[in-house]
Amino acid sequence: MPIAGTYEVKPGDTLSRIAAQFNVTLEQLLDANKQITNRDLINVGQKINIPGTPTPPPPTPAPGQPTVFDGHHPAPGTTSTSRANYSHPPLTNLPGQRDQAIYSQLINQFAVGDNPRFLPGHGETYCNIFVWDVTRAMGAEVPHWIDGSGNIAVPGAPHASEININGGVVWMRNHGVTEHGFTRVTAEQAQDAANRGQLSIVMWKNPTGGHGHTAIVRPGLINQRGPEIAQAGRHNFNRGRVVDGFGDITTMGYYIHD
Numbered sequence: 001m002p003i004a005g006t007y008e009v010k011p012g013d014t015l016s017r018i019a020a021q022f023n024v025t026l027e028q029l030l031d032a033n034k035q036i037t038n039r040d041l042i043n044v045g046q047k048i049n050i051p052g053t054p055t056p057p058p059p060t061p062a063p064g065q066p067t068v069f070d071g072h073h074p075a076p077g078t079t080s081t082s083r084a085n086y087s088h089p090p091l092t093n094l095p096g097q098r099d100q101a102i103y104s105q106l107i108n109q110f111a112v113g114d115n116p117r118f119l120p121g122h123g124e125t126y127c128n129i130f131v132w133d134v135t136r137a138m139g140a141e142v143p144h145w146i147d148g149s150g151n152i153a154v155p156g157a158p159h160a161s162e163i164n165i166n167g168g169v170v171w172m173r174n175h176g177v178t179e180h181g182f183t184r185v186t187a188e189q190a191q192d193a194a195n196r197g198q199l200s201i202v203m204w205k206n207p208t209g210g211h212g213h214t215a216i217v218r219p220g221l222i223n224q225r226g227p228e229i230a231q232a233g234r235h236n237f238n239r240g241r242v243v244d245g246f247g248d249i250t251t252m253g254y255y256i257h258d
Contacts, residue, residue, distance in 0.1 A: 002052065003032055005094035005139050009046040015039050022050050045086070045154035050094065068105065071238040075109035078133070079117050083126060084144070084162060085155050087117065087133045094139045095181070095258055098197035100219050106137055107218050107230050111238065118232035128165040130232035131201055131214045138199040140181065140257040142168060142214075150175045165212040169205035172255060182255045187242070190217045190254035191227040202229065202242060204252040215245050217254070227254075 007018060015036070019029040030039060032051040042048070069075055069091070077088035091106050093099075110133060112118050117133075118126045128144060135142040145153040145160045150171060153160035163171065176182040185193065187202075194200040200217035213233060220228025226242025233245060246252055 003049045004052055004096055005050050007048045007050050007092075007094075007139075008136065009042050009044050009048060010088055011044055013042065013044075015042060015048075018048060018050075022052075024051055028052070069108035069111070071108040072111050072114050074111040074115040074117075078110050079115055081116055083117060083129045086136065089133065089137050092137045092139065093197075098199075098258070100195055100197040103138075103194065103197040103199075104219050107134060107216055108238065109137075110134065110230075112230050112232050113236045113238045115236075118236055120232075120234055120236070125211065125233045127214050127231055127233040128163075128168050130230075131168075131216060134216050134230075135199060135201070135257075138257070140199050142176065142201065143171065144168075146171060152180075165203070165214050166205050166209070168214060169203045169212060169253070172203060172253070176255065180257075182257050185254050185256050187227055187254055188222060190256060191220065191222040193217075193256040194227070195219050199257040200227075200254070201256075202227070202246070202252050202254050204246060204249055213246055213249075213252075215242070 015029055016026055019026045028051050030036060032049040075090050077090055080087055089109050091109050093102050093106055110130065112130050118130050131142055132144040141152055143152040145155050145162055147153045147160050172182060177184060190200045194217045201214060202217055203214040204212050206212040215229040215231035217227045218230050229240055229242055229245060230238045231245045
């Protein structure tokens with residue numbers, strides 16, 4: 001079977017559970033992952049090839065949580081303030097399974113304006129952590145951890161290091177576009193892609209060495225204030241415009257992923 005995408009192993013996962021989640025057999029899953037020699041041994045953070053064209057699983061909120069994410073109440077698994085480590089959102093999406101409604105809900109589940117994981121404090125802001133969380137959930141990670149060669153790394157892995165947003169822009173230019181399926185586009189193309197449910201982000205590297213910035217372009221309408229975005233930073237909001245986050249900067253770059 002063809003490979004439809006990849007899935008990152010989460011705590012409690014087994015190969016049988018992953019196969020059932022994506023509506024494939026265990027044998028099909030193993031056939032797509034020849035690198036796995038022991039079916040009883042997989043590691044958190046490991047990337048698993050998903051064969052065929054599976055349907056993304058629906059959100060599975062905790063009891064009492066709404067099925068539709070409203071953008072104000074963070075979903076279970078998204079609120080950890082251990083920001084150097086992964087979050088575990090309930091709604092994820094694979095390349096090849098893009099949909100505008102799924103993309104909107106996937107962003108809303110993080111409730112970036114109200115989520116303690118992204119709230120600024122003690123001189124720190126977390127725009128890159130929000131983009132890391134959203135892009136991982138979309139199956140197209142813009143990393144927070146890389147190794148010495150620029151490869152995406154698991155948090156805390158040997159020889160891996162955390163990068164800030166300036167480092168993230170450098171990674172995107174040197175690795176994201178050439179090795180990981182990202183394409184640089186115009187603001188208009190970024191908004192169009194978001195409206196098709198494709199991952200769409202905006203990034204700016206601070207040329208003076210200070211803090212850069214990044215945000216998620218979400219479905220909406222572009223106007224004179226730019227595409228519609230969700231962002232963490234000095235000001236966190238789930239729905240705003242590029243000018244609300246980047247001011248009068250005109251040197252940012254837009255990137256999309258199918």
